[in-house]
Amino acid sequence: MVVELDEVLAKVHSADTDNFVELVRISGLDPASDFRFANFEGMDFSNCKLRGFDFTGCDFTKANIGNANFSGAVTKGAKFTNNSSSSDRIRTQALIQKRREIVTAMSSRLGDTLIQTSQAMYQNADGKKRIACTISKRYDGRTPYWYAYHPKWDDFLRDAPDGYFVLGCLDLKIAFSIPRLVVNRLLIDLHASKTKTSQYWHVHIGEPAEGEYVLIIPHKKTVSLKPYEFLI
Structure with missing residues (x-):
């Protein structure tokens, strides 16, 4: 020994x-x-x-x-x-890494390098391709992933011909790239939180069957995320 x-x-x-x-x-x-x-x-x-x-x-x-x-x-x-706490520290590191992976994959999908303009917002050099990227850990229950969609993100994406709301899941090797026009049509049916200074919409992903992901639309049919799914 x-x-x-x-x-x-x-x-x-x-x-x-x-x-x-x-x-x-x-x-x-x-x-x-x-x-x-x-x-x-x-x-x-x-x-x-x-x-x-x-x-x-x-x-x-x-x-x-x-x-x-x-x-x-x-x-x-x-x-x-x-x-x-170690869990907070590790979660922050994991979120940073996941966002990098998603932005790299989206840059490849869009055929252009995406440059960060804020924590969640990215665009190419001429601003014609944009994403707002947000990430959720997995929660217990019928809706395992929860997000917020902010008006400033909607404004940012609206000003680009090619704009996407990108949802990442901390434990998955896939993400979802939803065109801004699709998201905008759903906003009227989503629950919203408002204060004197801010507002945001609640976005929930459900998993009705293993590996199947949908947007939960209150009081209406769910929206399949399969058309917007991509590997990271």
């Missing part, structure tokens, strides 16, 4: 990388079992994609998290800096 440990340490010390994931690969450690309840004081996780790691009960409070991507990693009971 001592010989094996010496060999592992020699490989790590001679490695030409500081990347945590690469060092784990070189060491031969198992990401799925060898890091539970570890204390990562002083460890640098910058630029690491940590899918497949089990960090149950780990202490990251004195580690450099940087822009590490914890999507697909187990972090139950893990501690992070600033008293932020």
Whole structure:
């Protein structure tokens, strides 16, 4: 056992990388079992994609998290800096990654690079192709995905000949690209929330059968999302 440990340490010390994931690969450690309840004081996780790691009960409070991507990693009971919950941190990372995947796929579908103009809005260089992209995690119940559709998004899409409301689902490898004209026709039937300063419509996706997705229209027939589905 001592010989094996010496060999592992020699490989790590001679490695030409500081990347945590690469060092784990070189060491031969198992990401799925060898890091539970570890204390990562002083460890640098910058630029690491940590899918497949089990960090149950780990202490990251004195580690450099940087822009590490914890999507697909187990972090139950893990501690992070600033008293932020690991679930919130990981969800934010997952949302960022999912939005990147969707925008890349839509750029390919539209045959043009989409440039970000706000957190949710993107357009090509001449503004003729635009998307408003929003993402939902999965909820329990008959309508597993919930979204808001904002008037400023409708205005943004209306000013482009090619405008789409794009719905992403955090746990799926598909998304839905709905033409603005289709969305606009449905708004009169959707529930809306209004305050003195803002308004938005509620958009719900239902899953009546596994792998089948529809828009829920209150008091009317659902609208199949199959024509608007694309892989990401």
